[in-house]
Amino acid sequence: GNSVTQMEGPVTLSEEAFLTINCTYTATGYPSLFWYVQYPGEGLQLLLKATKADDKGSNKGFEATYRKETTSFHLEKGSVQVSDSAVYFCALSDRVQAGTALIFGKGTTLSVSS
Amino acid sequence: GAVVSQHPSRVICKSGTSVKIECRSLDFQATTMFWYRQFPKQSLMLMATSNEGSKATYEQGVEKDKFLINHASLTLSTLTVTSAHPEDSSFYICSASNSGLEQFFGPGTRLTVL
Numbered sequence: 265g266n267s268v269t270q271m272e273g274p275v276t277l278s279e280e281a282f283l284t285i286n287c288t289y290t291a292t293g294y295p296s297l298f299w300y301v302q303y304p305g306e307g308l309q310l311l312l313k314a315t316k317a318d319d320k321g322s323n324k325g326f327e328a329t330y331r332k333e334t335t336s337f338h339l340e341k342g343s344v345q346v347s348d349s350a351v352y353f354c355a356l357s358d359r360v361q362a363g364t365a366l367i368f369g370k371g372t373t374l375s376v377s378s
Numbered sequence: 379g380a381v382v383s384q385h386p387s388r389v390i391c392k393s394g395t396s397v398k399i400e401c402r403s404l405d406f407q408a409t410t411m412f413w414y415r416q417f418p419k420q421s422l423m424l425m426a427t428s429n430e431g432s433k434a435t436y437e438q439g440v441e442k443d444k445f446l447i448n449h450a451s452l453t454l455s456t457l458t459v460t461s462a463h464p465e466d467s468s469f470y471i472c473s474a475s476n477s478g479l480e481q482f483f484g485p486g487t488r489l490t491v492l
Contacts, residue, residue: 268421300483307382308471308483353422365412366473366481368422 266291270354270369277344277376285339285372287328287354295356297321297330297337298366302351311339311352344376380406382474384484391462392492399457399487401472407452408474412481413445416469428455462491 271286289295296315300308312321317332326341337354354369381404391397401411410429414422426442428434428449436442444466446458455474459466467490473481 305485307384307485308473310480313480365424365427366422367424368414370419370421 266295266356266358266367268354268356268367268369270352270372272370273373275372275374277374279346279376279378280343281376283339283341283344283348283374285352285354285374287337287339287369289335289337289354289356291335291356291358293358294332295358297328298355298357299326299328299337299339300353300355300368302353302371304350308353344374346376346378349374349376380404380474380476380482382408382472382482382484384470384472384487386487387485388488388490390490390492393463394461396458396460397462397489399459399470399472399489401455401457401474401484403453403474403476403482406474406476406482408455408476409452410475411449411455412473412475413447413455413457414471414473416471416486422471425457459489462489464491467491 267290298313299311301311302308312323314321314330320329328339351371351373353371355366357364383402385400413425416422425440426434426436428447430452434447449455471486473483475481
């Protein structure tokens with residue numbers, strides 16, 4: 265079945281450090297891929313997405329490229345800030361249409377210190 | 379972005395009692411709502427998918443008679459945990475989807491069964 269594997273945390277970085285959170289997936293067909301972020305005390309928010317191979321999603325300085333050949337969707341940011349401290353979830357949807365549930369990774373906690 | 383609320387945010391109940399959790403889309407009509415369950419340091423696991431006015435579709439292994447889902451309107455879905463037991467203690471998260479691909483998540487409800 266479909267699944268998502270992301271690196272275990274916590275990830276602890278200093279401000280302005282480079283961030284990579286690895287995410288790989290297993291899926292039949294051509295899934296859509298997502299990164300969600302959950303700030304303390306809040307619900308999950310969509311950070312970025314990509315719906316086909318070689319697409320790059322980007323938002324708030326974060327980027328992730330849909331790599332079909334390596335079945336990966338790694339999250340990167342060149343210079344993290346304290347406000348980026350949160351839990352990050354990689355997810356996939358196996359159909360590009362509304363009403364499709366998401367399959368999530370376990371989440372990676374990022375802690376950024378000044 | 380669209381806002382989804384959940385109520386209550388936390389609930390503690392005695393074993394054998396029933397607990398109702400509400401999920402509301404505040405500023406859009408949700409044709410589909412999803413209920414997820416999250417154990418500590420684990421993925422969000424889909425429990426069921428509900429469409430307004432029809433019966434929910436439950437994932438394998440989820441007891442439909444124990445986790446009653448009602449999606450009576452385009453802005454409200456409820457999850458009732460019937461005859462709750464300590465093993466039902468968990469973090470329950472709903473999400474709502476309109477006609478687009480994106481899902482909007484509620485902040486979650488922490489259920490503790492004593």
